[in-house]
Amino acid sequence: MAKKVIEIKNLSKHYQMGQTLVKALDGVSFDVEENEYIAIMGPSGSGKSTLMNLIGCLDTPTTGEYILNSQRVSELDDSELAQIRNREIGFVFQTFNLLPRTDCLSNVELPLIYSGIKSSVRKDKATQTLTKVGLGDRLDHKPNELSGGQRQRVAIARALVNDPSILLADEPTGNLDTKTGEEIMLLFEELHRAGNTIILVTHENDIANHARRIVRLRDGKIEIDQKVANPTLANVDTHLLEV
Structure with a gap:
């Protein structure tokens, strides 16, 4: 039986806007097993960004329970959540969020600095991870010297360097052209298979059809939670992940 990485039980997030109570998330429940590949979808205002922020420990729920790797993170304070974020979650954002004046190696080292890893170990681990995503020859390049796809690969390497329990990607191809977006989805396919x-x-x-399961939200609730019958399978070159 697969290990449950995430358990979400009746999770809600409410906001007061003037006289109106906004239920951004309204009683959501689902589990995520180890090595699942899930797409969260929904129209604007459906609650998918709120859910992402809760899963990523960037926010706390109004009610409900969120368990990540057997730890009840829905009850943690801000400093404890920060530790969980750095140790358990790798973030990939649409806008890359790289430090512009810092080279690729230093960008990828950043989570390891927060974890208190010594310099020599940091550099080795960051180098290995950049090589894994196909950028072993770009260690000393700064973001403005890279293409959009290469910048997203640096961001993915930074997300992976701490060996997180989950990789959380928010519109990772949103700022990329179609061809480059497909290359990034190929990389996610490789990471899933690894x-x-x-x-x-x-x-x-x-993009969602590359996943193996789709959770679709509407009005703060899960509308559909289903397996993807015929996922878009990329032609994976697995040697990249054997480095």
């Missing part, structure tokens, strides 16, 4: 647990937030059906 054993990573991936949660992808997207509004694009063709």
Whole structure:
């Protein structure tokens, strides 16, 4: 039986806007098993960004329970959540969020600095991870010297360097052209096949169809939770992940 990485039980997030109570998330429940590849979808205002923020420990729920790797994170304070974020969750954002004046190696080292890893170990681990995503020859390049796809690969390497329990990607192809977006989805396919647990937030059906399961939200509730019958399988070159 597969290990449960995430258990979400009746999770809600409410906001007060003037006299109106906004239920951004309204009693959501689902589990994520190790090595699942899930796409979270929904129209604007459906609650998918709120859910992503809760899964990523960037926010706390109004009610309900969130368990990550057997730890009840829905009850943690801000400093404890920060530790969980750095140790358990790798983030990939649409806008890359790289430090512009810092080279690729230093960008990828950043989570290891927060973890207190010594310099020599940091550099080795960051170098290995950049090589894994196909950028072993770009260690000293700065973001403005890279293409959009290469920048997203640096961001993915940074997300992976701490060996997180889950990789949480928010519209990871949103700032890329179609061809480059497909290359990034190929990389996610490689990472999934290598054993990573991936949660992808997207509004694009063709991107979501790369996943193996789709959770679709509407009005703060789960509308559909289903397996993808025929996922878009990339032609994976697995040697990249054997480095």
